Amino acid sequence: MSIIGSSTLTSIDSESAQSLDMGMASSIAPTFSPLYQQIKGLLTHSLQSGEWKPGELIPSEIELAARFKVSQGTVRKAIDELSAENLVVRRQGKGTFVATHNEARSQFRFLRLQPDQGERSYPENKIIEVRRLRAPADVARLLDLKSGESVVFLRRVQSFSGVPTILEELWLPGSIFKGLTMERLNAYKGPMYALFESEFGTHMIRASEAIRAVCADEVAAQLLGIELGQPLLSVERISFTYGDRAVELRRGWYLTLAHHYRNELS
Amino acid sequence: MSIIGSSTLTSIDSESAQSLDMGMASSIAPTFSPLYQQIKGLLTHSLQSGEWKPGELIPSEIELAARFKVSQGTVRKAIDELSAENLVVRRQGKGTFVATHNEARSQFRFLRLQPDQGERSYPENKIIEVRRLRAPADVARLLDLKSGESVVFLRRVQSFSGVPTILEELWLPGSIFKGLTMERLNAYKGPMYALFESEFGTHMIRASEAIRAVCADEVAAQLLGIELGQPLLSVERISFTYGDRAVELRRGWYLTLAHHYRNELS
DNA sequence: CAGTGGTCTAGACCACGCT
């Protein structure tokens, strides 16, 4: 059964359309999907469209249940999944909020490098370079752009306790990140994703990384203050916003003499 | 309400040592925990004790509900969490099974290295060395052993399409891995964790890795067929079985010329 | 106090896998 335009819950109807996943009436496969998945899709759509912004309170389970004409339990299951995917945050007694990077809780979600000894801390941030370029072929492909489209290129160095440790190059779609200047970036403390979210309305929800060991080239050696050829952790990341849309390509080189990349396998 | 002492319930497992978790009648700090969490604890205990072994079918939700005198929904929520933690696998129409490493599904759960291009495949495995030693201090500390206790030391090389790519050294508690010989290891195809589970009754449920970039030392260079000083991905892993007991220390050196370590951040 | 999410129940029906 579909929640779209249907009030009665028929049972024989296994041929129901779910018209939200791809947006319009793509139709081809009936592809039955449970009610709570359809609800989840509607909620995701509201997040994606900006109807509810990061940090905001979304309607209560009871209200959503009334709005969609389903039971509270069904809405609950939909929200449970969104919560498991870090799209929303539940707070007992208060409500359910749209996830945001402007929180202590998520400070380290996308920063996996940590000191071998001692407490985790957030590194100082120094922007080296900001430029607008035409997307090289490889960047365009990874960001789903046409080759030659406008992109923002950004280079920065991050330091722990004054020791340069991370060199990063970022490529961002120019159409989204208009007016990104070195001043705005250097003025910002904390995760860059928080800035992207606040200033450019782009909330990152997940990322995929490819990690390798490489030798420091001249640029890296100079900026990190090490010798040419020293081993560095190469981390290539593609980040996605709502709807699995790639909106950032990031290439990092991590100095792992006193730090390591921590990964929990489960 | 607590399921402990609520009634006679069940029979054999009244020994279920979980009673330390809460004290109903005991005044000050009851430390209330939800029913489904208590159920989850009991189920985990059955897994840990070996009452249900990897690959086996556990009792149905209805039977467990009757046994614990709770509703099916409560058992369901407990099992949902175990399923999310990969301790059990649900199969509609068949039942719920104890998770096992002897499955195609979990082949790559603990093998994050994959080719830059082409399909993932499982590497060939060559055991170089197996020895029984007394645990060095650092190993003992990480495995929660006393310094000098018996450990099994193991060195192997894994190759993709004939190209040596992974060098690994493993440290295992001698008390658990008795009779681990090079023959048994070389005879085994597939993940080592499947062998550990089948032959030694030790099922790994999670692991924690620290990743760095290092230079190849003489041993690594020789075994991987590369030059001294070439960059390698250093991966130090501690693996845990039920009850968060550390039972493996693994140090790996990965050649990342045609492969990369893949990590999904979410 | 009212409103929120969190837990628990009982019962119904569905989709699936097997026999």
Add this chain to the structure above:
DNA sequence: GCGTGGTCTAGACCACTGC
């Protein structure tokens, strides 16, 4: 056909938050 897990409902009460 039967038993399994999967979905959905309606209603109850609890725990937490803030007014």
